[in-house]
Amino acid sequence: DADVTQTPRNRITKTGKRIMLECSQTKGHDRMYWYRQDPGLGLRLIYYSFDVKDINKGEISDGYSVSRQAQAKFSLSLESAIPNQTALYFCATSDSFAGVDRAGELFFGEGSRLTVL
Amino acid sequence: TQLLEQSPQFLSIQEGENLTVYCNSSSVFSSLQWYRQEPGEGPVLLVTVVTGGEVKKLKRLTFQFGDARKDSSLHITAAQPGDTGLYLCAGEGGSNYKLTFGKGTLLTVNP
Numbered sequence: 001d002a003d004v005t006q007t008p009r010n011r012i013t014k015t016g017k018r019i020m021l022e023c024s025q026t027k028g029h030d031r032m033y034w035y036r037q038d039p040g041l042g043l044r045l046i047y048y049s050f051d052v053k054d055i056n057k058g059e060i061s062d063g064y065s066v067s068r069q070a071q072a073k074f075s076l077s078l079e080s081a082i083p084n085q086t087a088l089y090f091c092a093t094s095d096s097f098a099g100v101d102r103a104g105e106l107f108f109g110e111g112s113r114l115t116v117l
Numbered sequence: 118t119q120l121l122e123q124s125p126q127f128l129s130i131q132e133g134e135n136l137t138v139y140c141n142s143s144s145v146f147s148s149l150q151w152y153r154q155e156p157g158e159g160p161v162l163l164v165t166v167v168t169g170g171e172v173k174k175l176k177r178l179t180f181q182f183g184d185a186r187k188d189s190s191l192h193i194t195a196a197q198p199g200d201t202g203l204y205l206c207a208g209e210g211g212s213n214y215k216l217t218f219g220k221g222t223l224l225t226v227n228p
Binding site: 004035040041042043044045048058090092103105106108109110111 | 123126148150152157158159160161162165205207209215216218219220221
């Protein structure tokens with residue numbers, strides 16, 4: 001089984017619908033991230049969480065919200081989906097090195113492809 | 118905002134050729150990571166470079182971090198079809214230990 005699991009892997013929805021993408025991890029990492037990938041634009045950070053009580057906006061958080069339900073679970077919601085949110089979404093985790101201020105290696109899930117019609 | 122520019126954006130070569138991918142910025146990074154992403158999968162870390170001027174080798178892949186820690190390169194010797202994928206560089210700098218990703222280089226190695 002994958003260390004970082006995303007569900008659903010593929011989703012087609014309509015404009016205005018609420019969508020939730022879920023992420024769970026078995027790596028025991030404190031830090032979790034949601035990224036969006038668009039062709040030619042690379043990976044852009046939506047939200048990140050460094051522990052259960054910590055939620056931070058990334059560079060493109062408008063139109064998205066997140067919930068860190070537990071150390072192992074981090075979900076991304078689109079309250080009212082719009083077509084320009086069609087993209088490949090990745091959840092990632094990283095370890096927090098005690099005493100070392102580093103981002104560390106990111107471990108990615110396999111991605112959730114969302115299409116908004 | 119720290120930006121990372123990757124070049125070229127696309128690269129299509131024949132098996133056995135050499136290639137270099139570049140990652141440049143006007144900002145200084147405390148470290149730089151290189152990831153490879155294959156179709157249908159998430160990116161996977163290849164290497165992290167930390168020290169200015171550092172060179173790391175991973176089989177046929179050679180990674181270099183610029184002396185000023187503003188740029189990096191990835192050189193592949195005798196490319197193979199299995200090297201096909203999207204190569205992403207990601208720089209660490211600024212606050213909150215976040216990574217800034219480049220837009221990627223899509224490499225295709227033809228048999």
